[in-house]
Amino acid sequence: MRFLEVSEDPFYEIEYRSSGQGGRIRKVVLPFYKAIVDELPEGVTSFVITSDLQGREQNKKTNRLIGELVAEELSLLSELGEIPPISFVVLAGDFYDHPELHKLGGTGDVTNVWNAFAKEFPYVIGVHGNHDIVVESHLASNTIVLDGSSKNYLGVRIGGVSGIIGRSDRNQRKSKQEFMSALAKVTTVKNDLILLHLGPADITNSQLGELEITNYLLSKSKGIVAFGHRHWSKSFIEIGKNQVLNVDKRLYLVTTANE
Template identity: 55%
Template structure:
C-alpha cells in the first residue's frame, strides 16, 4: 500500500504563468512545486511527479506554449540542479489547455503536446483527461498510458483511472453519474495502489468542493492513494474511509521514498 507520510508546507520552487480570467482578463498565476514523501513505493523508484489543472500559457514566450510544456522544461532544470532526482513516472490528472491569447475561461483544446513533453522527461506517463482536454491518441509517445475505467501495472505500481467529470455525455469528457459510478466501482474492485481521477469527492468537513457520490463510494470502498484535481482545495491531503486523497489542482508534487 502506498501512503504519503509527509508533504512539505512550503514549495521548493515556483513557476509563474498566465491564464484566462473572468471577463476576458488575463491572470498571473503561480504554480507551486512541493516535495512529498511516501512509504510503500517499489525500491527502484526514485520519484513520481503528480499534477493537474495547468490551464495557462507561458509568459514572455513568442509561441505562447501551453504551460505544461514549460513545466516539463522546468523539471529537467531542477534535475540538472540536483533539486529533484530522476522522474520514473509522471501522473497527469487532467485539464492542461488554455487559449493562446488567454481570452476566455473554460477553453477546450488539444493538449497532445503537453503529454508528449512530459513523456520526454519521464520513463512513464500515466494519466486521465480533464473535461477541457482533447488529445490525438495517434500522436502520443509510446511511453504514455491513458486510463479510463481500467488499470495498468507499471514499475510495480498498479494504477487505475477515470477520465472526465460527471455531466452530459454529449459534451467533452463527461459521463452520466451512473456511468461514472460504474467505472469507479469497477476500478476500485481491482485494488489499485494509485487511483487517478480528474473530478474528485467533496469534503464537507473542510468545506471543500467536489462530488458527494464519489465521497460516499470512498467512505465504503477502496484503499488507494487517490490523486485528482478539477476543484482547488485549501487542504490538499485528507483521508476518506481507507483511502488517502491528494488534490493536485494547480499544484505539482514530487513524491519521494519516505
C-alpha cells in the same frame, strides 16, 4: 504505499499567464511540493502528480501551454541534482488554455503537453479532464490514458477514470452511472493510486466535489486517491480509509524519505 508527509511549503515555483474572468489575463504561480511515502518499488526514485495547468508560459513569442514548460523545468531540476530522478509522471487532466488567454475554461488540444512530459521522462500515465482533447495517434508511445482501467508500471499500479459527470454529448462527460461504474472497476482491484479528474467532496472542510464519490470512498475504497478539477485550500485529507490529495493547480513530487 502510504503518505507519511505532504509538505505545505513549496520547494519551487513557476509563474505563468492564464485566462481570467471577463477576458482578463491573470498572473498565476504554480507551486511544486514534496510528498513523502513510506516505500516505493525498487527502481522507482520518485514520480510527479499534477493537474489543471490551464495557462501559457510567460514567453509570449513561443506562448506554449504551461505544461510544456513544466516538463522542461522538472527535467532541469533533476539534471542539477535538486530533485531525485523522476521515474514517471502522472497527469490528472485539464492542461489547455486559449493562445490569446481570452476565455476562462477553454477546451482544446493538449497532445503537446503529454508529449512534452513523455520526451523528458520514461513514462507518462494519466486521465483526461473535461477541457482536454488529444490526438491519440500523435501521442508518444510511452504514454497511456486511463479510463476505468489500470496500469502497472515498475511495480506501481495506477487505476484511473477520465472526465467528469455531465451530459454525454459534451467533452469528456459521463452519466453518473457510467462514472461510478468506471470508478468501481479501478477500486475493486488492488491499485497503489487511484487517479481521477473529478474528485470527492470534503464535507468536513466544506470543499467542493462530488458527494457520491465521497460516499463510495467511505464504504468501498482503501488507498491513495489523487484528483483535480476543483481547487481545495486544504489539499490533503483522509476520507474513511483513503488518503486524498487534491493536485489542482499544484505539482507534487512523490518520493521516500531516503531520496
